[in-house]
Amino acid sequence: MSTLTVPTVAVEITRSVKRNLFRDTSIVMRRELKPVLHDPFSLIFGMIQPLVFLALFGPLLAGSLGGTLDGGVWQWFVPAILVMTTLFGTSATGSNLLFEFQTGAHERMLVTPLSRSSLLIGRALKEMVPLFGQAVIVVAVMIPFGFDLHLGGAVVGLALLAVFGIGLGSFSYALAIAVRKQDWMFWVVQQTFLFPLMILSGMLLPLETGPEWMRVASKFNPLSYLVDAERTLFAGDVSSTTVLWGWIAGLVTVAAGLTVGIRTMLRSAD
Amino acid sequence: MISTRELTKDFVVSRTETVHAVRGISLDVEPGELVAVLGPNGAGKTTTLRMLTTLIAPTSGTAKVAGYDVSTDPGQVRRQIGYVGQGNGAGHSQRVRDELYGQGVIYGLDSRSAKRRSEELLESLELGELARRKVSELSGGQRRRLDVAMGLVHAPGLLFLDEPSTGLDPQNRANLWDHILRMREQYSMTIVLTTHYLDEADSMAERVVVVDHGEVIADDTADALKAKLAGDQLLLTVAPGNLARAAELTEQLLGARDVVAQGDQISVRVANGPEALPELIGAAQRTGVPVAAAQVIRPTLDDVFLNLTGRSLREADANGKAAA
Numbered sequence: 232m233s234t235l236t237v238p239t240v241a242v243e244i245t246r247s248v249k250r251n252l253f254r255d256t257s258i259v260m261r262r263e264l265k266p267v268l269h270d271p272f273s274l275i276f277g278m279i280q281p282l283v284f285l286a287l288f289g290p291l292l293a294g295s296l297g298g299t300l301d302g303g304v305w306q307w308f309v310p311a312i313l314v315m316t317t318l319f320g321t322s323a324t325g326s327n328l329l330f331e332f333q334t335g336a337h338e339r340m341l342v343t344p345l346s347r348s349s350l351l352i353g354r355a356l357k358e359m360v361p362l363f364g365q366a367v368i369v370v371a372v373m374i375p376f377g378f379d380l381h382l383g384g385a386v387v388g389l390a391l392l393a394v395f396g397i398g399l400g401s402f403s404y405a406l407a408i409a410v411r412k413q414d415w416m417f418w419v420v421q422q423t424f425l426f427p428l429m430i431l432s433g434m435l436l437p438l439e440t441g442p443e444w445m446r447v448a449s450k451f452n453p454l455s456y457l458v459d460a461e462r463t464l465f466a467g468d469v470s471s472t473t474v475l476w477g478w479i480a481g482l483v484t485v486a487a488g489l490t491v492g493i494r495t496m497l498r499s500a501d
Numbered sequence: 502m503i504s505t506r507e508l509t510k511d512f513v514v515s516r517t518e519t520v521h522a523v524r525g526i527s528l529d530v531e532p533g534e535l536v537a538v539l540g541p542n543g544a545g546k547t548t549t550l551r552m553l554t555t556l557i558a559p560t561s562g563t564a565k566v567a568g569y570d571v572s573t574d575p576g577q578v579r580r581q582i583g584y585v586g587q588g589n590g591a592g593h594s595q596r597v598r599d600e601l602y603g604q605g606v607i608y609g610l611d612s613r614s615a616k617r618r619s620e621e622l623l624e625s626l627e628l629g630e631l632a633r634r635k636v637s638e639l640s641g642g643q644r645r646r647l648d649v650a651m652g653l654v655h656a657p658g659l660l661f662l663d664e665p666s667t668g669l670d671p672q673n674r675a676n677l678w679d680h681i682l683r684m685r686e687q688y689s690m691t692i693v694l695t696t697h698y699l700d701e702a703d704s705m706a707e708r709v710v711v712v713d714h715g716e717v718i719a720d721d722t723a724d725a726l727k728a729k730l731a732g733d734q735l736l737l738t739v740a741p742g743n744l745a746r747a748a749e750l751t752e753q754l755l756g757a758r759d760v761v762a763q764g765d766q767i768s769v770r771v772a773n774g775p776e777a778l779p780e781l782i783g784a785a786q787r788t789g790v791p792v793a794a795a796q797v798i799r800p801t802l803d804d805v806f807l808n809l810t811g812r813s814l815r816e817a818d819a820n821g822k823a824a825a
Contacts, residue, residue, distance in 0.1 A: 262603050266594035335588015339651065342554050342584040343607045344576060 259353025325407030355400025381467030388464035398484030401492030456480035508562035537706030541817035583657035608655035642673035731800035733774025
């Protein structure tokens with residue numbers, strides 16, 4: 232049996248690190264990442280998913296619209312694939328929380344001194360870590376096919392995706408908390424929002440050839456601004472107004488997402 | 502350690518329906534106490550615990566926990582307390598050691614102390630061999646021990662346990678309690694737990710707070726509650742034809758109540774059974790009533806509950822479930 236004494240632990244805690252949002256967020260993110268790192272199989276599968284999509288959808292896109300897209304089909308499609316991966320990853324992230332709600336792990340976290348916002352931000356950022364890996368793989372694979380990498384723009388592009396992803400992840404958590412008593416609702420609502428947002432952003436197919444109402448609707452979709460900004464950034468242009476609009480869309484999403492998410496979380500124990 | 506005044510919690514179910522889960526609980530717990538909050542499902546035990554652990558905000562009233570107000574200073578309260586909820590605190594996809602270590606870091610331990618601390622707890626809660634396992638692969642009893650370990654990582658002065666042994670078989674329950682009591686001694690912890698197991702409250706807690714319909718209806722040691730609110734039951738079996746005379750004798754016992762004569766048996770409640778029984782047998786012999794058998798039945802906390810509310814805890818549980 233070990234010898235435990237109260238005073239030593241108490242002393243260790245009092246002289247311990249100052250609490251701040253950054254530390255809390257990194258604790259939550261590292262906790263979320265651990266199971267992923269322990270399970271390399273799922274990690275590898277996750278990593279190649281965008282490649283599968285790229286390989287199957289890309290050629291069709293090239294066949295039907297190849298000549299009409301600025302800078303070629305890959306320059307147009309690769310940034311969109313990264314946005315899509317972010318969209319799917321972060322919008323589904325609430326389902327993890329839903330599971331931890333049911334087991335009691337989330338409740339345990341709520342009783343710890345961790346700040347509420349770190350519980351959201353840390354979880355959303357966790358989804359971004361594999362995304363960075365995926366981005367590197369996608370870009371590396373596509374360069375031989377004529378994809379032109381502009382490193383500066385790509386880095387800024389990923390930062391913008393991270394901001395957007397935190398916002399969307401927070402919405403996803405808010406949804407998970409809202410439907411926690413009928414958990415099947417989570418996927419119904421998530422899919423109901425996901426596909427219109429995706430199609431009305433011009434992510435997979437350009438909206439220029441679509442009907443007027445779709446183009447109007449896309450103006451109200453924050454994702455459209457993000458997709459346009461990513462395409463511009465991956466083309467190497469970091470200072471255009473398209474990029475600025477992308478940042479505005481990202482920051483509005485993150486501000487709204489965190490507000491809704493934290494509010495929902497504060498009421499989540501009822 | 503804990504001081505609440507007129508604590509209430511209402512849940513608004515719909516525009517026309519509000520559930521008054523807790524209706525004015527005032528409770529004081531001194532440092533070092535081991536208190537069991539006992540009551541049927543839906544009595545307000547868990548809601549009270551959730552208010553004291555800052556999970557939900559009280560509708561009205563005040564609660565000070567470990568020196569801080571739960572409404573105005575929840576952050577400080579969270580730093581001082583340990584909490585083992587009804588569910589499993591450890592994430593199912595996580596590994597045992599990772600969760601325990603992570604919990605230490607969350608409470609502000611540096612990496613080295615958190616490591617040392619989790620190893621100590623793994624060992625003392627007999628989880629050492631499971632350290633690399635995934636939580637989902639543990640048995641119910643092992644998972645519960647891990648929950649307790651996580652509640653203890655930061656050596657809190659006050660530990661809340663919400664139905665700690667629900668769902669465990671008797672052997673695992675006994676094992677868990679061994680650990681909890683040993684830890685309590687090592688840390689000189691104050692422990693507040695909820696339970697609907699009567700025997701658990703009876704044998705483990707030094708003080709039992711009985712809650713029903715969101716109110717405290719009794720609060721004392723288990724023995725005092727039993728003596729005050731239930732009393733011992735005497736059963737006397739007499740030879741045929743002597744029932745009426747025996748009942749008369751029984752009525753004359755000091756403090757006798759609930760005398761029931763049925764068949765050839767008489768049942769009575771008295772404050773002190775072991776003393777009353779020889780007295781009753783002596784009286785029977787003096788008046789020529791042949792006694793065939795006699796016994797004293799000590800009361801359970803269920804008898805206490807029955808006396809307080811007119812229904813047994815088990816019935817109340819069944820009703821609570823049906824209503825929920």
